Amino acid sequence: MYGNDIPEQPGTAGLLDEVAAAExxxxxRDHDASADPTAYFxxxxxxxxxxxxxxxxxxxxxxxxxxxxxxxxxxEIIGMQPEGxxxxxxxxxxxxxxxxxxxxxEAGHGLYxxxxxxxxxxxxxxxxxxxxxxxxxxxxxxxxxxxxxxxxGAVGWLVDGAAIVNxxxxxxxxxxxxxxxxxxxxxxxxxxxxxxxxxxxxxxxGTPEQKAMxxxxxxxxxxxxxxxxxxxxxxxxxxxxSMAWKIKRFSNDDLRQKFVDMTVQQAGVLGLVLxxxxxxxxxxxxxWDYTQPDYDELFTVIKGDGPCNRERMAHRQAAWDDxxxxxxxxxxxxxxxxxxx
Numbered sequence: 001m002y003g004n005d006i007p008e009q010p011g012t013a014g015l016l017d018e019v020a021a022a023e024x025x026x027x028x029r030d031h032d033a034s035a036d037p038t039a040y041f042x043x044x045x046x047x048x049x050x051x052x053x054x055x056x057x058x059x060x061x062x063x064x065x066x067x068x069x070x071x072x073x074x075x076e077i078i079g080m081q082p083e084g085x086x087x088x089x090x091x092x093x094x095x096x097x098x099x100x101x102x103x104x105x106e107a108g109h110g111l112y113x114x115x116x117x118x119x120x121x122x123x124x125x126x127x128x129x130x131x132x133x134x135x136x137x138x139x140x141x142x143x144x145x146x147x148x149x150x151x152x153g154a155v156g157w158l159v160d161g162a163a164i165v166n167x168x169x170x171x172x173x174x175x176x177x178x179x180x181x182x183x184x185x186x187x188x189x190x191x192x193x194x195x196x197x198x199x200x201x202x203x204x205x206g207t208p209e210q211k212a213m214x215x216x217x218x219x220x221x222x223x224x225x226x227x228x229x230x231x232x233x234x235x236x237x238x239x240x241x242s243m244a245w246k247i248k249r250f251s252n253d254d255l256r257q258k259f260v261d262m263t264v265q266q267a268g269v270l271g272l273v274l275x276x277x278x279x280x281x282x283x284x285x286x287x288w289d290y291t292q293p294d295y296d297e298l299f300t301v302i303k304g305d306g307p308c309n310r311e312r313m314a315h316r317q318a319a320w321d322d323x324x325x326x327x328x329x330x331x332x333x334x335x336x337x338x339x340x341x
Contacts, residue, residue, distance in 0.1 A: 007201070007269045009193075009194070009197055009266045009269070010262065010265035010266055010269070011261070011262030011263075011265055011266070012164075012190065012193070012194075012262070015164055015165070015168050015186075015190070018168050018169075018171070019168055019171050019183055019186045019187060037055075037056030038056070038058075040055070040056065041055065041056060041057055041058065041061075044174070045174055045245060045246055048172075048174075048246065049174070050174060050175070050176035050179060051174055051175050051176060052176045052177075053119040053120070053176075053177065060241075061245055061247075062120050062121070064238065064241065064242060064245070064247065065117075065120055065175055065178065065247065066117055066120050066122055067136070067238075068238075068242070068247065069113055069116055069117040069120075069178055070113075070114075070117055070122075070127045070130070070131075070136050071136060071137050071138060071139070072113050073109075073110050073113035073114045073117060073127065074110075074127075074131050074136060074137070074138035075138040075139040075142065076106050076107070076109040076110035076113060077106070077107070077110040077138075077316070078138045078139075078142045078312050078316060079106055079138075079139070079141075079142045080103050080106045080107060081142065081312055081315055082142060082144070082145065082146040082151075082155065082308075083099060083102065083103055083106075083146065083152055083155060084103050085146055086099060086146060086149065086151075086152050087099050087100050087103065089149070090149070090152075091149060098195060099152065102156075102191075102192050102195060105188045105191075105192065108188075109185050109188070112181040112184065112185060113178075113181055113185075114127060115177075115181070116175075116177040116178050116180075116181045119177045128320060131316070132313070132316065132317055132320060134304070134313075137302060139228060140224070140227060140228070140298055140301040140302050140306065141159050141162075141224050141225065141227070141228050142308075142312060143301050143306030143307060143308045143309045143312060144220070144221070144224050144306065144307055144308065145307055145308055147217075147220075148213055148216070148217060149199075149213070150199070150200065150203055150210075150213040150214045150216065150217035151217045151220075151221070152196070152199060153196045153197075153198075153199030153200040153203065153214065153217065154196065154200065154214075154217035154218055154220070154221040155196060155221065156192055156193055156194075156195045156196015156197065156199060157193060157196035157197045157199075157200055157266070158196070158218070158221045158222065158225040158263070159196075159221065159225055159228070160189055160192040160193040160196060161193045161196075161225070161259065161262070161263060161266075162225045162226075162228045162229065162259050163189055163193075163228070164186060164189050164190060164193055165255055165258050165259045165262065166228065166229060166255055167182055167185065167186050167189065168182075168186050169248065169249035169250055169255075170182040170247075170248075170249075171183050171186060172246075172249055173246070173247050173248075173249075174245055174246040174247055175247065178247075197266065197270070200214050200217075200218070200270055200272065201269075201270055204270050204271050204272055205271070211271075211272075214270075214272060215272055215273065218267075218272050218273075218274065218275065219275040222274055222275050222276070223275075223293040223294065224293070225259075226256060226259070226260070226290075226292075226293040227293040227294075227295070227297070227298040229252045229253075229255050229256040229259070230252040231252065231295055231298065231299075232252065232253060232292070232295070233251045233252055233253045235295070236251075236252055239251055239252060257287055257288075260287075260288050260290050261287055261288055264279065264288050276290055276291045277291075278290060278291040279291075
């Protein structure tokens with residue numbers, strides 16, 4: 001069951017249309033630099049244009065972008081772990097190949113994002129150092145374990161689905177390198193989300209035991225996925241300024257609601273139940289009412305006390321240490337080439 005032989009997922013086509021529109025707009029933007037750097041920055045933001053690496057920008061804008069892009073890059077790299085754990089245990093060769101391709105994509109996403117961060121004047125080695133020292137974060141969702149094969153499907157459908165809803169607006173981010181990276185990332189994430197959806201559809205239409213496994217995975221991943229959008233707007237530290245600078249385009253709560261509305265429809269097609277007895281259609285609002293995730297748990301995980309925080313960081317530290325000889329050899333080769341050319 002690969003290709004277009006599964007039911008379409010309600011709500012996903014519009015997201016890819018938004019990515020395509022952002023890509024067209026990005027190609028058409030052009031602004032002349034002003035003699036007054038502050039006025040130029042303000043004018044570009046007001047005109048919905050793009051700030052580029054050599055443009056003058058407020059230091060707080062630069063630091064805010066570094067924080068956000070670095071967290072995003074770290075999340076892509078750390079996010080390889082829970083699914084990479086299943087490559088050798090996937091139920092068929094085809095499933096192994098698809099999952100391997102997905103994990104490889106995540107590594108590429110990290111590369112795009114570290115490269116975008118470097119245009120702001122910080123080296124990726126410094127970003128790694130800050131991550132390993134606990135001074136930068138990654139998404140809390142990757143601190144939960146993948147216990148069964150169905151979890152790979154739930155991660156694709158729910159986690160990547162939440163990521164797409166959150167990231168498509170970033171294709172219109174006011175910082176050019178970040179926006180351009182996000183256009184490619186979102187195109188690839190749409191494949192990842194469909195891959196997870198297809199795994200769950202196969203399980204949900206299989207044996208009773210397979211459907212029960214799919215339902216169990218959804219039960220465990222639903223609320224952590226809702227928490228991916230961050231705390232409520234009233235408790236969000238950076239959202240207001242980020243939206244004023246057009247780095248973010250929508251608030252945490254607006255994005256969370258969009259994700260719920262989209263996912264309820266898809267769950268109906270899958271024949272799976274979202275684990276929220278409070279889910280109900282609100283005719284007056286035109287949206288689904290839902291139970292908020294446990295934000296105390298979210299902050300506990302962010303602070304390092306989630307189910308897999310220590311395991312994830314130990315793995316990342318070991319990878320950094322084990323790769324030291326590769327970095328040293330690459331630097332030595334680069335220096336040698338510099339001398340001989």
